[in-house]
Amino acid sequence: MNELASATGVPKSTILYYIGQGLLPHPRKTSPNMAYYDPACVERIRLIQQMQERHRLTLSEIKRCLDDTDRGAELGVYLKLNEEVFGPGGTRRLLDAEAFCRETGLNESQLEELQRTRLLLPLDEGRFDAEDVRMGRMYLDALHFGIRARDLSYYADLGEKIVDQEMALRNRMTGLLPYQQDAAATTRMVKNARMCRAYIIDRLFQHRVAAMKDLKETPTPESEEREPWLD
Numbered sequence: 001m002n003e004l005a006s007a008t009g010v011p012k013s014t015i016l017y018y019i020g021q022g023l024l025p026h027p028r029k030t031s032p033n034m035a036y037y038d039p040a041c042v043e044r045i046r047l048i049q050q051m052q053e054r055h056r057l058t059l060s061e062i063k064r065c066l067d068d069t070d071r072g073a074e075l076g077v078y079l080k081l082n083e084e085v086f087g088p089g090g091t092r093r094l095l096d097a098e099a100f101c102r103e104t105g106l107n108e109s110q111l112e113e114l115q116r117t118r119l120l121l122p123l124d125e126g127r128f129d130a131e132d133v134r135m136g137r138m139y140l141d142a143l144h145f146g147i148r149a150r151d152l153s154y155y156a157d158l159g160e161k162i163v164d165q166e167m168a169l170r171n172r173m174t175g176l177l178p179y180q181q182d183a184a185a186t187t188r189m190v191k192n193a194r195m196c197r198a199y200i201i202d203r204l205f206q207h208r209v210a211a212m213k214d215l216k217e218t219p220t221p222e223s224e225e226r227e228p229w230l231d
Contacts, residue, residue, distance in 0.1 A: 001027075004037050008045045015045065023048055023063055051079070056086055056123070077180050081187045086123075094127040104136030113149045114139055118156035166193050 005012050018024045024044060027035035044066070051057045051065075065078055095103060101111060114120040120135060122128050128136070142152070170189055174182040 001035065001037070004041060004045075007042050008049075010045055010049070018045065018048065018059075021059055021063060023059065023066065057082065077183045077187070081183045081190070084187045084190050092129045094124060094129055095133070097126060097128075100128040100133065100136065103133050105140050106136055110140070110143060110149075111136075117149045117153040118160075119149055119152055121156075162197070 001012055001015065004010075004015060008015075015024065019026060024041055025038060027037045029035045047066075048059075048062055051062050052059075057065075061078075097108070097111060101107060106114070111120070114136070115122075119139060120132060122132050139149070139152075143149075166189075170186055173189070174185050177185060
């Protein structure tokens, strides 16, 4: 155990927890105070750590991937899906609330309001990454302009409905597929969903602006027909 902990940099308690969860094989005990671990445990522990830190997988997800030795290809496609959803792996610099406010210029009450209206959605509770910081700075600019957080809350409300529909579609299309095919199909659907969101919303906005005759004019929704006498 001491050698394994030294080779991996992982505490004994964590190694014992991995064993208890079935992520590592039980050692071969030769006496009450002596047990031998397979050298392959070193690479297995490093893989578990990488999957947790770089790909945000839970231990139950990791166990499902590692349980079957024939699942090597499945593990690869799962990691590819995870990277498509969350972005490239790698160590992320995470800030606590105080450091986040320093980086963005937001104060504590503004931060609380942005989170309450779901305009700021950190992946780790109470910890903020670079994308959160970029949005925080943008929101600060909007607040200085006079826009309130609740004025933008429709993004979260409508976004929730879009995601609900996307997830329902994914479940319908992939529900009967084997695990590996499900992950591969979901990866494609994630890419397509991002393209649809950006394209359709931008195009709707562009059509509305194109329908305006003047910058101060409120554009008429295309679904409404203008009365002839208004022309």
